Amino acid sequence: MIIDGKDLILGRLASYAAKRALLGENVDVVNCEKIVISGDKVALFKRYKRRADMGTYKGPFIHRDPAKLVKRTIRGMLPYKQERGRKAFKKVKCYTGIPLELKDKTPETMEHAKISNSNIFKYAYVKDISKFLGGKI
Numbered sequence: 001m002i003i004d005g006k007d008l009i010l011g012r013l014a015s016y017a018a019k020r021a022l023l024g025e026n027v028d029v030v031n032c033e034k035i036v037i038s039g040d041k042v043a044l045f046k047r048y049k050r051r052a053d054m055g056t057y058k059g060p061f062i063h064r065d066p067a068k069l070v071k072r073t074i075r076g077m078l079p080y081k082q083e084r085g086r087k088a089f090k091k092v093k094c095y096t097g098i099p100l101e102l103k104d105k106t107p108e109t110m111e112h113a114k115i116s117n118s119n120i121f122k123y124a125y126v127k128d129i130s131k132f133l134g135g136k137i
Contacts, residue, residue: 004107012113018077021088064135
């Protein structure tokens with residue numbers, strides 16, 4: 001299953017991808033930089049900056065790459081400390097843009113997770129948060 005992340009809300013996308021992975025499907029999420037996180041932009045930037053500054057050599061580690069940031073969010077929806085959660089997490093792949101091996105396949109879009117179909121007016125793109133944290137996009 002391939003999910004196009006363009007203008008999808010991160011939490012809804014992550015929970016859907018986690019459920020599919022737990023059922024045994026391979027989940028590929030493309031266009032991770034175009035995924036939306038709902039909330040006030042300033043508050044989101046402040047929260048992610050605080051979490052990134054908090055990490056030492058022991059953690060928590062906040063990735064600056066948009067694909068890794070999305071994959072970490074999906075991991076939070078899985079029971080990754082148990083065997084079935086670890087197996088499901090190995091089935092999840094996240095990509096910035098669309099890779100060549102997935103170009104010819106049609107990605108699935110989730111209408112219930114689109115930002116345009118909800119009443120959310122305050123949001124930020126994962127690309128902007130990643131750039132704010134120092135990521136190279």
